[in-house]
Amino acid sequence: MDNSLIQKKIEKVFLKIIKTKITLNSNNKNVKKWDSLNHIKIVLSIEKEFNIKFALSEFDEINNIKNLKKLIKSKIN
Amino acid sequence: MYFNSFSFILIFLPLVLIIYFVIFKNFKKEYLKIFLILSSLFFYAYWKIEYIFLILFSIGVNYLFSKKIKENINNINFFFSAIIFNICILFFFKYVDFLIFNLNFFLDNNLNYFKITLPLAISFFTLQQIAYIVDTKQGINKNRSFIDYVFFVTFFPQLIAGPIVLFREVRNQLNKNSNFFFNYKNFNLGVLIFIIGLSKKVLIADPIGVYVDVGYLNYLEINLIESWILTFAYLFQLYFDISGYADMAIGLALLFNIKLPINFNSPLKQRNLILFWQNWHITLTRFITSYIYTPLVMKINLFSFKAAMVVTFITMTIAGLWHGATWGFVIFGALHGIGLVINHLFNRISIKFSYFISWFITLNYVNFTLIFFRSENISQSIAIIKSMLGLNKIVLPGSLETLIGSSVNKNIEFGTYLYNLGTDSFLFYYLILSGIIIFLFKNTNQLQKKFNGQFSYLIAMSILFVLNLINLTSSYKFIYFQF
Structure with a gap:
């Protein structure tokens, strides 16, 4: 899956769950609605979108878009 | 063995370093790992030799379980057995007497207590191994060896009181060959962080702790000013004690080229309780969240x-109980649960205060919860809270008598207003000084980023080190050792 498609799908999930447009530099500190509950919703939605599964301890690593992309890439390839 | 003891700083640590980097210099890395494991076990056994068998038993059983879990990934029986095993060990050594206390108290029983000495580090190595078991079940931790696993649990810098490390954080570093050679830069940085941590403990937390102990003994006598100073003194003592310990752990690990995750990042500067927990005992917060x-x-x-709010409350109450087997810790956790729920509610309906006001409320709320954390029992907490509300005694400094006049209110006395803390105004000024360090200085993580072997740092560290040695007494244990 190419990079821009991954980015687009991620953006779609964030728009759906917290109605926020994210960029590559977004993280759970600078996105206001990205709290602990929405975090779980976002991660589960990403799992569905890409048909992958995250381990519980990976939830914590997904605190910014760069890490999220890295983790997604490691799982779909 | 404690980090703040002569036997650790002047004998154990130098010996281990010399053997590791000089005498065993050309040894294979597996032997070096085994050497550090044995050193760690010695470090642990130095305190109480019997419990060495407990930790080895726990490690052995967990490793075998993890092996079974990996081989039978779809069989959840091994996974649940492993989790129950860890919880049972923790429950027996930490909570069984608390259960008996409650059975006796609420059901009028007269059961005998087990009177078990809490094994050092048990709360920490149990959490690390639970995380390991869960991660293994979820397909993480694919590459591992028994030696790496034992190293991960026993590594002496983090063994006793955290940071609570994940296996993969350590394993990746253990696979790098260059990490087994002396690294000048890491070593310097490690020494710097260790000395900062040691200073927090020896030069700040311990001197404050002396008066906190006196104040908590005199909890029925303390007046309005004393009770406020007492509770804030404890807040500062606790912060310097456990963040100092974390610094020492991180510094020591760095001497061996192992980077541990940071555990404190100026929590007392934070403007709300959510941010407080994101910066206070960070690896514990990570564990309870994950x-x-x-x-x-x-x-x-x-x-x-x-x-989610109900779960937040339950999670924080469990986290409170994790700290210790008393109702005080449960209340501490529950109060933080309530505080976090309120914080989330405020965020949801977009209530916002200025930075100063929200910081002030957060700091005082945390301080309030710590009364339950420190008190021996609930009635002690209530007595202290009453004093803070002015329901006990109000004694103002004698010098104010001429200014205000004694006729204002009969309940107000004038005189030595810090008498019940066993001090004159020394503690007061000491707290102001510590407050300046907490609120205005850079924290350890920020300081180390600026460090590049500058001469000024070296001079400051040498002075601090000498001061530490002069004031070093092993009589003060770390607060987190009881957890």
């Missing part, structure tokens, strides 16, 4: 705000 909060929310499967 392994309690998230699975509970997913299990309930409602994903509503209400459900």
Whole structure:
């Protein structure tokens, strides 16, 4: 899956769950609605979108878009 | 053995370093790991030799379980057995007497107590191994060896009181050959962080702790000013004690080229309770979020705000109980649960205060919860809270008598107003000084980023080190050792 498609799908999930447009530099500190509950919703939605599964301890690593992309890439390839 | 003891700083640590980097210099890395494991076990056994068998038993059983879990990834029996095994060990050594106390108290029983000495580090190595078991079940930790696993649990810098490390954080570093050679830069940085941590403990937390102990003994006598100074003194003592310990752990690990995750990042500067927990005992917060909060929310499967708030409250109450087997710790956790729920509610309806006001409320709320954390029992907490509300005695400094006049209110006395803390105004000025360090200085993480072997740092560290040695007494244990 190419990079821009991954980015687009991620953006779609964030728009759906917290109605926020994210960029590559977004993280759970600078996105206001990205709290602990929405975090779980976002991660589960990403799992569905890409048909992958995250381990519980990976939830914590997904605190910014760069890490999220890295983790997604490691799982779909 | 404690980090703040002569036997550790002047004998154990130098010996281990010399053997590791000089005498065993050309040894294979597996032998070096085994040497550090043996050193760590010696470090642990130095305190109480019997419990060495407990930790080895726990490590052995967990490793075998993890092996079974890996081989039978779809069989959840091994996974649940492993989790129950860890909880049982923790429950027996830490909570069984608390259960008996409650049975005796509420059901009028007269059961005998087990009177077990809490094994050092048990709360920490149990959490690390639970995380390991869960991660293994979820397909993480694919590459591992028994030696790496034992190293991960026993590594002496983090063994006793954290940071609570994940296996993969350590394993990746153990696979790098260059990490087994002396690294000048890491070593310097490690020494710097260790000395900062040691100073927090020896030069700040311990001197304050002396008066906190006196104040808590005199809890029925303390007046309004004393009670406020006492509680803030404890807040500062606790912060310097456990963040100092974390610094020392991180510094020591760095001497061996192992980077541990940071555990404190100026929590007392934070403007709300959510941010407080994101910066206070960070690896504990990570554990309870990853392994309690998230699975509970997913299990309930409602994903509503209400459900999440209930889970937040439950999670924090469990986290409170993790600190120790008393109702005080349960209340401490529950109060933080309530505080976090209120914080989330405020965020949801967009209530916002200025930085100063929200910081002030947060700091005082944390300080309030710590009364339950420190008190021997609930009636002590209540007595202290009463004093803070001015319901006990109000004694103002004698110098104010001429200014205000004694006729204002009969309940107000004038005189030595810090008498019950066993001090004159020394503690007061000492707290102001510590407050300046907490609120205005850079924290250890920020300081180390600026460090590049500058001469000024070296001079400051040498002076601090000498001061530490002069004031070093092993009589003060770390607060987190009781957890």
